[in-house]
Amino acid sequence: MFRKVLIANRGEIALRINRACHELGVATVAIFSEADRQSLHVRHADEAFCVGPGPVARSYLNIPNIISAAMISGCDAIHPGYGFLAENARFAEIAADHGLTFIGPRPSVINAMGDKATAKRIMREAGVPTTPGSDIVASVEEAREVAERIGFPVLLKATAGGGGKGMRAVSEPEELPTAFATAQAEAEASFKDGRMYVEKLILNPRHIEVQVLADEHGGVVHLGERDCSVQKPSHQKLIEEAPAPELDHVLRARLHETAVTATRAVGYTNAGTLEFLVSGDDVYFMEMNTRIQVEHPVTELIYGVDLVKEQIRIASGESLGFSQDDLHPHGHAIEVRVNAEDPNHNFAPAAGTLTTVVFPGGPGIRVDTHVYGGAMVPPFYDSMLAKIVAVGRTRESAILRMERALDETRIEGVNTTVDFCREILADPEFRAGGIGVAWLPALLARRVATV
Incomplete structure (x- = not known):
């Protein structure tokens, strides 16, 4: 097991990793920007180093400063969390060159x-x-040749993309030039990589992903699927749940088997997520996220496995302590992302001081957050303030518990998505289950039409 781990991230995921390390008896080193000096992940780490000013390019993406912090503090491993450098192969290579194990x-x-x-x-x-x-x-x-061959509508996608950036739907040929230029420019600005590819646009599929774990000794398991179909028009997820509701058991088993096959095919190790589009009985691989996911808590709550601890154990050379036959889901879990955004104005992000912060508690509720009353929400980073997760014996009981949790939640000082998520949970179509990725944009369009 590692002696000391540097956590190359911020916010709730940095705090989440810090807790897992401490429960394993591993010391931690936090990094922070000048804007995050008072963040909880800094307070709870054993050591902390400032790696630059607020803008991410000068702090959380500043590889020389991050590696220097790890070396100065005597770390033997780095956990990248999600976002920032989590899927940056060059960062992983540089870490290895300095004798640091990349947890991934x-x-x-x-x-x-x-x-x-x-x-x-x-x-x-x-x-x-x-x-x-x-x-x-x-x-x-x-792109036009491909689109004409496979047929419109198509989706233009950045090969280095993520979070909905560098992605544009194109319904008609005349839309293609503008959409291509816009998506390519966005990809170049976001990822320094403007390369694009084209794929058939599957209309209103479900977005379902499968969690996998794989060790260095050939062990591979899946921990079921999550439904991430409640997405903003920007393709960013807002509500996730596990297991996926209204999913045929044969199709569910096929998703799990396909995910394990794919994991073995690439020689994958550590925690990863296979993302699929599901339309009727058709399943299409979309991408693999080579990191821990934001929505990992819903899987943890129904499988009873600490995925972050497993990441650390696997990276330290340990074998999985369980087989597929040992893994059985219990109940249903739903996660709501509480973002500092205004749903009434195209989810515009908000920054400022949080004057009041009250999170829910009680049976079956988990809150992963890094904010508190008086905390500053900087303008430089992702707008997520917290993840509220509810677990129940059934989907309906989990929804009812989440509604109660959101009723208890009070966040003042910036606009948030709390009330809007409560509206989603109450919607009869969401309640019925099985919605596709086009459902939330359509709901938003209806809200605008009634104003």
Whole structure:
């Protein structure tokens, strides 16, 4: 087991990793920007180092400063969390060059899966179904040829993309030039990589992902699926749940089997997530996230497995302490992301001082957060303030528990998504289960039409 781990992240995930390390008897080192000096992840770590000013390029993406903090403090491993450098193969390579274990998959695997076009090619070769589409297209003309071959509507996607950035839906040929230029510029600005590919747009599929764990000794297991279909028009998730409601048991088993096959095909190790589009009985591989997911708590609550601890154990060379036969889900869990955003104004992010912060408690409620009354919400980072997770014996009991939890939640000083998430939970279509990714944008359109 490691002696000391540097946590190369901020906010709730940094605090989450810190807790897992301490429960394993591992010392921790936090990094922080000048804007995050008073953050809880800094207070609870054993040591902390400022790695730069507020903007991410000068702090949480500042690889030389982060590696220096790890070396000065005597760390033997780095946990990247999610976002920032979590899927940066070069960062993992540099860590290894300095004798630091990167808590995640090998750099070559991060590279292969981080390039969405390459990932799809590897999956096709492994017999995993993928959405019809292209490899990298070098121009609008090439994109047009692909689109005409597979048929409109299509989706333009950045090969280095994530979080909905560098992605545009195109319904008609005349929309293609503008959409291509816009998506490419966004990808270049967000990822310093403007390469694009084209895939068939599956209309209103469900977004279902499968959690996997794989050790260095050939052990691979899945921990069921999560339904992440409640997404903003920007494709960013807002509510996730596990297991996926209204999912045929044969299709569920096929998703699990496909995820394990894909994991073995790429020689994957550590925690990872296979994301799929599901339309009727059709399943299409979308991408693999080579890191811990924001929504991992819903899986933890129904499987009773601490995924972050397993990440650390696997990276330290340990074998999985369980087999697939040992893993059985119990109950249903739902996660709501509490973001500092205004749902009435296109989810515009908010920054400022939190004057009041009251989170819920009681049976079946988990809150992962880094904020408190008086905390500053900086303008530089992701807008998520907290994740509220409810677990119950059934989906309906989990929803009722979440409604009670949101009623108890009070956050003042900035706009948040709390009331809007309460509205979603009360909607009859959401309550029925089985909605697709187009459902929330349609709900938003209806709200605007009634104003």
